[in-house]
Amino acid sequence: MADKESSGNKKVSRRKFLVRGGLGTVGVLAIGTYLFRNPIRRAILEKVNSMDIEYLGSTDNPMLWFELGPANEIILHSPKIEMGQGTFTGLAQMAADELDVPFQNIKVVHATTDTGNIDQFSTGGSTSISGLWQPLRELAATFREMMKLKGAEKLGVSVSDVTVADGRVSANGKSLFYSEIAEGVTSWTIPDAPVLKDINTYRYVGKPLPRVDLEDKVYGTPMFGLDAEMPDMVFGAVVRPSKIGAKYISATTDKAEKMPGVLKIVKEDDFVAVVAESYIEAENAKQAIEVVWETPDNLQQEEIVAMMTVGNGTSSIIQKQGDALEGDAVVQMEFRSPIGAHAQIEPNGVVASVVDDKATIMISTRVIGITRKEVASRLGWDEEQVNVVPTYLGGGFGRRLHTPHAVQAAVMSKAVGKPVKYIFSREEEFQHDMFRPPTHHILKGSLNEQGLLSGLEHHFVSGDVGNNSALIPNVLPTILGADVGAIRGAFIQYTAVPNHRSVYWHVDLPFATSWWRSLGLLANTFAIESFIDEMALKADKNPIEFRLAHIGDDEAGKRLKEVIRTAGEKSGYSEDVKDGKAMGFAASVDAGTPCAHVVEVSVEDNEIKVHKVTVVLDPGLAVNPDQVRAQCEGCVIMGMSAVLFEQMKVVDGSLTPTIYGPYEMALMKHAPKEIDVILLQGKDKPGPVGEPPLGPIGAAIANAVKRLTGKRLQSMPLKLT
């Protein structure tokens, strides 16, 4: 028998690989070294340069990925959070194929900080499937090979004589389930370089399987952060200011102390809170606390708009070719986007138990590692004393990438010696959101004698997106002096235009702004693609052909052109107004994923109505085409909501409105009756999906409105009156 040590396999002790009893039998631990391949910095640069995104997570600890149960079921501990994007389902498909087990045998759960393989960065950036594509399959293949080697040994045959299928290893008419193979094993042989299967042999990847969480979500199973409970749990509420920039000074709490159900008033240097027996009692008592705030002068919306004007703040050129545009022939237009709220339906919430020397935090979070770090730091503890248990999210959209409420709940729990649940009110959720920053854009363009663009420039100003967020100080510097989030979608994709540039301006806003699904993409694409349409009209050219004429012939350019061509064909794009409806076209590339939208729009009583949207997306390999479609449909509707309805305003120093309804959003009646999604596959691995389809919608609608009414709408939300 060949010496395993010398044949590329290494023996590892049980202690290192079998860390957990699982469901009565073995648990198998896989190593984390695969995740170190790509330095984070390079990955970020790639992201900004619209290349493929690699896995951003990292951890120094070994990681528990798969647990094997007695019925041959496999629990996959996901380092990524499920927030609706379908990641759990895609990961299960990838794992099932490489593990060689039936799809229904895979159960996906969130990893906790105690189980180790949490993502130290975040769940976000549309990277969950694309980033784990290689590492997860390699880990699964490693697991399969371990089973194969041990299975052969137990069957008393050589490895080359066994076959692996459906979660069992077989030879000579005998077979053993993985769970049987693992029984009693104390030492495993780990192959160094597992060979991945041929993608064409996959049974699950590429299939539109139903979501793994579908039934739980239809039958109302508790799964979200706000559903979390702990024994003996009580409820906390923190008093928050309604004014921007207000600083906590002191509080009078006599009245609140005597309110029904109140257990304790918690006064800290930076906040005051109340803990009570029930949620309602805590909320009622909170209202009775009188707080002295130090408040700056009342800000008004006009001041914010004036502040957010290109030319204010600091600037950097993020893209440059050829000369700057000058002269009378240059066409110039400006565009604006407002402050946007996340408005996810599940408010932020947390249950924290800080008892004795152990803290457990159950929370809707996307930054598990940061949540743990911040709680440990406030308590003055080691991170190992804090276990963060992430839950399903009732929506992410860029929210939950900072969780200071976990710290506050931990402080309250420590004060009362019991687990404390703390939920944001909707008013607090709106007032203390970390908003999508408002933007202002100036576009410049010039045409040559053939009616083609000789120059194109995008000058834009944004507040923070990535800068000053919880993620940035630890991981990301700025790219070329610009905010990595604000510049998403800000580049000129028409690189065949001889003179083109993109110039970023940054203004510090007096309130927190941050990540919002697709980051700068929505507003930047709205501005650039509206302007391109305007230039096509000036050149008297078909907007699709006009776009195609200005895109380069590199790999990315080819994929974008194919998406644009397909969208034109499949939608039957026409510049004519028919039956009171006009069509609008726009395209964008985000994180390497090109997307085009064609919309059919009418105007009734000055209200813009979207009847049909054709989406063409090239996400590369679609691990679950149905969920890719769902992301496209969701992006269309969320994008329409932002483009047609949503805006926060600063009124007398407060961010308003603070409730759905006044914060107008798309409802059932606004959703298009038809959304036709066409998926192209321009490469053989998965690319980002969750955000790229948000790009074109704003400009596509504005371009249709222009063709229908002759009016060029230059500010979101788009209104005709």
Place this chain on the structure above:
Amino acid sequence: MKISMQINGQSHVVELTDEYTPLLWVIRDMLGLKGTKFGCGKAACGACTLHVDGEAVRSCSYPVKFADGKEITTIEGLGDATNPHPVQQAWIEEIVPQCGYCQPGFMMATAALLDKIPNPTDEEIDDNIINVCRCGTYYRMRKAIHLAAEKQSALKTTNEPTNS
């Protein structure tokens, strides 16, 4: 005061000092039924929709005192995996949920709608289904609502007594 309610076919008596406590919190925190969600607390989003005597009600703004003596149905009582409601079947077939948080409220609103209007038009759906979904699943929901209407009427036809 004591409040007696039938919840999902079972009798419950709860005792609480503040009779204006919203029904939502009694259901979620006192009775432990977590399928009914908190979204806004002001009846503006519909995540907390359940049925009181067959009517869709936004329970975050419905004082529990008004539920005294009433029959309440939550998503847990609408149906389960062994006996799903046609609305739930349709939601599964159309793979509607994304994050899923608002979905129980939508399904409860839809079930109440179909009891009143068994085969709603698109316009009737637009007028009556006014909850908020941030993931933007309205497109699939509309398909699921029409499918649920078909399923429910097929069920009624099968269950109707024949004259023979």
